Amino acid sequence: MADFFDQLNDILFLDIETASLTEKYEELPERIQEEWLRKERLIQTEEVIHEPGYLYFDRAGIHAEFGQVVCVGVGYFQWKKKDKKLAFRSKCYANDDERELLLEFKALLEKKKWILCAHNGKEFDFPYLCRRMLINGVALPEPLQISGKKPWEVRHLDTMELWKFGDYKHYTRLELLASVFGIPSSKDDLDGSQVNTTFHLEKDVEKIKKYCLRDVEVTARVYMAMHPQSDDLEIEIIHLDESKKDHKD
DSSP states (O other), X not given: OHHHHHHHTTEEEEEEEEEESSSSGGGSOHHHHHHHHHHHHHHOXXXXXXXXXXXXXXXXXXXXXXXXXXXXXXXXEEEETTTTEEEEEEEEEOOSSHHHHHXXXXXXXXXXXOEEEETTTTTXXXXXXXXXXXXXXXXXXXXXXXXXXXXXXXXXXXXXXXHHTTOTTOOOOHHHHHHHTTOOOSOSSOOGGGHHHHHHTSOOHHHHHHXXXXXXXXXXXXXXXXXXXXXXXXXXXXXXXXXXXXXXX
8 A cells, every 4th residue: 555655646647728729710820721721621520511710719729730738737646654644736837828838837747757647648638738849849858758768668647548448449538437436527617618718718717727627636536546545545635826725535
């Protein structure tokens, strides 16, 4: 049990929220507009003729070439050996300047030899961060550098992959895992499909940050549920942005 919690201290749980690069398709640089239309033809499923760029607002945010990172939520456990309690410290990075946001996140990754963990992180969060960093001229920090590394040298965990148990065709939403493990939902007043509207039209970054932090906590709790240690283990949630504590079981 002690070894598990010692290793747990090195895991950085994270979640990113993304939005389209601009509010409107017409605001993109001309070359990028042309590339989006090519992408749009590949992803459209209707035979109805629409105006060019009609899918941009709803779909661009999930593609790193046409989107941007609007916030990065992170969290990590601290094992209190004396009290046999866990503290989970979380924080959200957000900045009007995406490059500055990514630089702040990079500085955190360079503080220690983190193991990164996200839900569907290997398919989305990790590659998206890498692509946006390079587009913004930010050198990749060591935890995100996978080129030339052997599989066992890449310190990436993915709760969705862990739940597959080798079933490569299986996709499971984080919300479904939270439901089956009895973990409170992170989708109370916002979900991923509403982030673009909340960011561009409502200008409510704080709402997105709170949603992002809840996803980070849910991911961490799902990871713990996959590695049961004690039914009565208490987890103290500490939001570093708010400088206040919230006790939860």
